[in-house]
Amino acid sequence: MATKDINTADTAHEIRTIDEVVDVIASTAPEIRTGLPGRRVAAEEENPSGETQMAADVFADDLLCERIGALEGVGEYASEERPESIDVGNGSLSVALDPLDGSSNLKPNNTMGTIFAVYDGPLPAHGRDLVAAGYVLYGPVMTMIVARDGTVNEYVVYDDSSYELVREDITLPEEGTVYGFGGRVPDWTDDFEAFAREVEQDASRKLRYGGSMIGDVNQILTYGGIFSYPTLQSAPEGKLRVQFEGYPIGYVIETAGGATSDGTKSLLDVDKDELHARTPLYIGNTDLVTELESALD
Template sequence: MQEIFKTIENIAIKISDALKYADLGYTDHKNQTGDTQLKLDVLSDEIITAEFKDVKSVKSLISEEKTDEELLNEDGEYIVAYDPLDGSSLVDVNFAVGSIFGIYKKSLSAKNLVASVYTIYGPRLEMVVCKDSPKLYRLKRDGEFGFVRELKLQEKGKLNATGATQKGWSDTHRKLVNTLFERGYRLRYSGAMVSDLHQVLLKGGGLFSYPATSDAPKGKLRVSFEVLPFAFIYEKAGGATSDGFSNSLFDIEIKELHQTTPCFFGSVDEIETLHQIYGKKS
């Protein structure tokens, strides 16, 4: 596992450097979920693939930018599912973006997710690594990542980061958002999942939501390489998650590599408020 974490450190440094100078244009291709690929998306995916090819413990890679699972080492123990550059469409306006990694043991299922990592490319290069608890690391002047602190969510937060186009929201979701604002929550949403979840986590709590909408009833965010890796981190940090009705995002059964779901991540209090308004699955 440590070899995987070290490989992600190397990847983060290379992608961070690429962001400073790479072409920000679009390719002529779309990924599996229909998004037109940015050249940076493809470059980031190529960097990650190249770095993992010599890691013998990694059996295969699953990426937002790959149609199918890519086999690396038949005898490897882990599957690495990742979003190579979350928020890439915001690079042209110089917002913070990131990479997300979920590490699964033996097979791709929620119960087999054993570690998560995300990196965030902003004014500083940071990385959150979670096996037993989420730990924040920051790149130092000597080119090494130094431990900063363990991350813990408070019982109740102050931030409200809600995604998707508002005209597609259900009345239920609109009520949830308005309830939080009426309670004094502050809006914090950039459009980059990594950045918004990172802010809620480091500021101690709140709610990040990407609901089902009229045009995307199954949500937009991908289960295996976006949703579950962050659910792992939030629940290990003392928070809670849901698809809107479930007790946990880990109740999801992965049936497709690029499966999507509505998702909610937050402090315990905010997820309780969610269930008071949305209800629960029986």
């Protein structure tokens, strides 16, 4: 995976900044989770992608912006909830977040999470500028996945804001056993629908789709398989945002030995120069992603 290695290409100060970003996200996660019950209502605004914001989206974004923006080594902060990035200092690293992925799941009380990406460069950045990425999953147990320095680790995050390493050097299982596909079936392209039907015919795989992208991604990281939020007839560019979802999830999955694609190439090689640009997303075991790309030719 041709991404930057912070240990050889950058300074000790930048390594420390990445540690601090991870610490802030871990320590803020319990506060975000505790604040959800009173914020399961729509806010007055839409986000830059035209989606209705929940009060919880704004709450999580404000907390993370304040705390990450206070770190000396961070120069820019951006999130799905803000139209533009914010200059927060003179540091060389930029942090982009989806503060509360899956916030539409607040009403039915389903899984959601916080996605983060740390780039060595200004925003909008490129996937190959990533030096760390990961997410917090607000499931029955609050866990945090961190990909950096060629390794993916999992931590349990406790209510007192401490966190403990529970799995090291995570890789996708060789035999993927789950699948999930987003978007409405009538809106799928013919090629993708044919591929999806073929995957469904394999009795060794189980459907897992929860309507929260980060929860579905974590299923793939745990059990292997394939997840897609594909090109749609109504949305040729897909639904997910490159800076906030496509790049960081691509980084996590590829660091864990899996494969990612926008349909033709790695998600980390997608080249978009707008902060809120979108991309189709296909992730999972290498053999399945390769089959997917062949099916979409």
